[in-house]
Amino acid sequence: MKIAIIPARGGSKRLPGKNIKLLGDKPLIAWTIEAAIKSNVFDHVFVSTDSEEIASVSKDYGAKVPFLRPAELSSDTATTNDVVTHLISWFEKEYSQEVSNICILQPTSPLRNAEHITDAFDEMKTKYAKAIVSVCELEYPIQFCNQLGVDGSMAGFIEPNDVKRTQDLDPIYRLNGAIYIFDRSYVNRMNELYSIGTFAYIMDSKSSIDIDTKDDFNLAEYYNLYK
Template identity: 35%
Template sequence: MTTGKIICSICARGGSKGVPGKNLRPLLGKPLLVYTLDQARAANCFDAIVVSSDDEAILKCASDWGVDVSVLRPDEMANDTAAKSPAIKHCIQTAETALGISFDMMVDLDATSPLRDPSDINNAIDLLLNGDCDNVISVTPSRKSPYFNLVELNKDGFAYLSKRLETPIVRRQDSPKCFDINGSVYAWTREAFFSGPSALSSRTLLYSMPEERSIDIDTEVDWIIVRTLMEKKINYTGY
């Protein structure tokens, strides 16, 4: 696969139950959304950066920052039960119409993953370009294993191990490698995206990121952890 035109979508809803208003909430002096916008620009690989939201304040923030297209998301794609993939597709199609460009690769960045490095974006794209695959998703090594210490409940309410092997695992380190999808970077070829933008298929490759760059803010505890890690980095590096 050769490099073509690449679009970056960032989908940021106005509503959030876990951390109300999180996408515009100030984090060490700037809105959470802006961290992802800055990383997208710093990656220096996108022909267009677009933001999709149902919230006019978020779209204004994106426009003030200088995105190529701000996309107003339909209400039915912005409620608590709506899947994200239709919103990404709507965002990409609206941007292609507005810009008159057909993109060859689609990259979606979660606005709630501010600890990623621009190199993570570039590395995921390189893997898509060179990995003979349909799409790439970013992950981090899982701290828990379904073969060792993840359990479920049966119909009677009793616990059982989520996945069992013929030979039981007695140490977590001996269990098959498992990964958490960290929600940081999703990348597709055009053909794979428009045939159905699924995160996982039979031709999905994983780009692994360290735990300290993989926290997706979904709760107030996540917010505190991210803020603490950012403060420590500032204190250590001086910027």
């Protein structure tokens, strides 16, 4: 069984109500639900939430929300690993079936689409991977980044060997939060995900937008309008 899990807490300090805020003609979370369903990869698409409102919207767009998260999984300290472990444990007991693959799809990545999901699964098969994690190229060279001294000194800020033109530097990638696929063995030990057997699925920067602030949301609206 292949299971999609869309984690969506009701609380958001920097952008209140973001998961059900309208992006274009539908709530933010609906973009991810529809992409998951359209991919035809999953046996079940679940939303894990502590919010009645998010649950209602999610069901309207075709996701399953069998329960609201317990309080201990709804705090700022609850981890994705905790949420996944809880849902998979419930599922295997409820359905009497073992899960083969889990895919976490963050609702804050609305421009990740069904094709991205199917491509990532195809890569998992091709590489006989235990896990696939989506990344995109870092927008700015990490060689040009560093901490500052307390007095603002830039002594040693850039290593002499890194003083190059941007185009002469090797690309560096970052997690974009859009897609995490892994086999059943990683349940309750997601901290071990970045190890042998895990491969990157590379996405473009536009599709990799991750909404955390109002500016992020505005950018996603712009990209959606002019895609």
